[in-house]
Amino acid sequence: MDLNLLLNDLTVLLPAAVRLQRLAVAVRAEFQCDAVVILALEPGGSSVLRPVAAVGLTRDAMGRRFLLAEQPRLAAIMADREVVGFEADSRLPDPYDGLVEGHHGQPLPVHDCMGLRLQQDGRPWGVLTLDGLRPGRFSPADRERLQRLQPLVEAAVRMSRLERENQDLRQAGAWAARAREGDATQAAAGGEDLEIVAHSEGMRHLLEESQVVARSDLPVLLLGETGVGKELFARRLHRLSARSGQPLVLVNCAALPETLAESELFGHVRGAFSGATGDRAGRVEAAQGGTLFLDEVGELPLVLQAKLLRTLQNGEIQRLGSDRPRKVDVRFIAATNRDLRTAVREGRFRADLYHRLSVYPLPIPPLRERREDILPLAGRFLEVNRARLGLRGLRLARAAEKALLAYAWPGNVRELEHVIGRAALRAAGLQQDRHRILAIGPELLGLEGPEGSTVPDAAMQHGALALDGHEDAEMAPGLSPRQAAQLAQRQSIRAALEAAQGNWAQAARQLGMDASNLHKLARRLGLKP
Incomplete structure (x- = not known):
């Protein structure tokens, strides 16, 4: 050295x-x-x-x-x-x-x-x-x-x-100075996270920003598409806050029954409605001293928005059926995949509540805008599934990596997690010996190709290659994900036909496909006139 x-x-x-x-x-x-x-x-x-x-x-x-x-x-x-x-x-x-x-x-x-x-x-x-x-x-x-x-x-x-640590201190000072001036949009301090994989510059910046805002009691509004990991960030903000030893209460506002929503959030007293046989604390009180995470906050009815605004302004709640206010000490984190500004203009969301919740907005980028995170995230999910399925090793074939990088990921990280989970399960089902290293081919992923075509579910057959030696065939360089998937499908069908001595019906059974679907797939791949 x-x-x-x-x-x-x-x-x-x-x-x-x-x-x-x-x-x-x-x-x-x-x-x-x-x-x-x-x-x-x-x-x-x-x-x-x-x-x-x-x-x-x-x-x-x-x-x-x-x-x-x-x-x-x-x-x-x-x-x-x-x-x-x-x-x-x-x-x-x-x-x-x-x-x-x-x-x-x-x-x-x-x-x-x-x-x-x-x-x-x-x-x-x-x-x-x-x-x-x-x-x-x-x-x-x-x-x-x-x-x-x-x-x-x-x-x-x-x-x-x-x-x-020095970066934390420098940026925390800059954040505090700008917060006093009313600017709550700047970057903050760095730090590592137990669950959030961040190799892209945008996500590293977001982890740094969330590190400092976590230390404050400011309300945070997490913005982003479905599946980007808003709940993970809410948990991170709570874990890094001074309230980490107190409860973190999660509320899915979209799942609250409209007739019981007020009782669920703020509690009720005995006799407040039919079936209220005793006093009951709501979710806000359950988070006393800690953090309340309001997921899909844009789904709250307007009447509840007014009551929530009072809690944010005065630190008070009123149980349903009671005239006595109760003091609460709760830090609020909200999340939405909707454009709340548009909802405010259209009268579906209160402007005063929006401004109270969005003191510090944190937009989380979609997965398609941080492609450097795709393969590390896939590696994380592969390792989780390897342990869950009791496999020696679970890897991605090169063509599968290309397919993951080329896909648009409309469902973001959650979709990637599900895709890897399904592919791992299929790979394990195709190989009896779990002491071998398995590589997942693109046909096991079931992703839409560049032209909108979807790899048929039934064609997931031989996409798991046992790797005690080499892959069955090396993908030629420069292939698109769609071309790589088609090549792997051709290899799979040829192998099944060879094992079945040319019997298409037997090959279809071996591949777990309907015979007519196999014929159609073979024609599309140029294997059959």
Whole structure:
């Protein structure tokens, strides 16, 4: 490693993510290895590692989380203060199987790896791992050299933490000054989140902004399309606030029955209506001292909007059937996928309530505007489904990655989660041996193509390739997602026909399709006159 370059990095200001990525690149260059990853322990726990910088891994790897209980190599590194090495004949599973560039979706060949536990303030912070795909790549001298570099690596990590903390303080001061001037639209401080994957610039900026506004008691209005993650941001705002030890109460305003909505929100006293046999507190009182999240707030009836306005203005509620006001101390977060300004102009939403709720608006961008997040998010959902289904490994084929990146995602992150979940289930159903690494092909995703065509559900047959060797066929470079999907479908049908010795009806049964649908699909793909 160029020690002068590393030392020079320690003397200059760099964004935290940039500093750690430069560190990973420098380590890879020094040891001439195939992959270097820096992983940090998730905040609030010591059993999950997440990548914060990597070189040599696929893009979706950055969204994955590695549970120490399932990753014996990472657990061994975390348990030792010295460099831990794994020889080429180690039988322990590798956490990066199928995630190393050049071996995309394939089990790693026999190789060497080593790792080092990183500490901050005397406590474990994370690990640094190095993988060399050539057996015998790392010698005892390499391990000693990595051990000597430990103080410099940990110093770089400390600098990244200090830079993030300083950025928090600087931007918090700027936010407070502008808030006093009535400007509540500027950026705020940075921070990591346990659930929100943010690799795009827009989402990183949004996480930074929400970090500081969380510390205030200002009402926040979360804006964005269905499925962008408004509830996740509401939970984040509560968790990072001074009220985090108090309740977070979630209310879906669109699901409130109109006849019972007032009682649900503000409570009632005995005899207030037929069936009210006793006093009952509402959702607002349930959030006393904490946060009330009003999802789909634009669906509230006008009569309830007036009562909610009183609560926001005076910190008071009045139970249905009671004349006595009650004081409440609640922080309000609201969310909507509607244009409330238009609703105000049309008389469907009170202007005074809108201005009370939107003291600090936070617009969340749709997934199509932050494509850098698609593959890391897919990696996160793949890892969740891999654990749920008890699979050794679950990866995306290259053509599937292209299809995900080309899709418009009208349902945003929620749609991506469902697409990956369904594809994982289909892949698991197609392979009996769950100890093999499975790669999901584009036909398992069921996405609309560029011309509006949809990959038929029944054509999901052989899109899961078992990867103990290589993929059945390598996709030609430059194929569009639609072309890649059609190629995979042709391969699937040919394989089924070969297994059925040319019997179309038997091939259709094997593929889980109706025979007539198979004939139609084959004609469309040019496999049958």
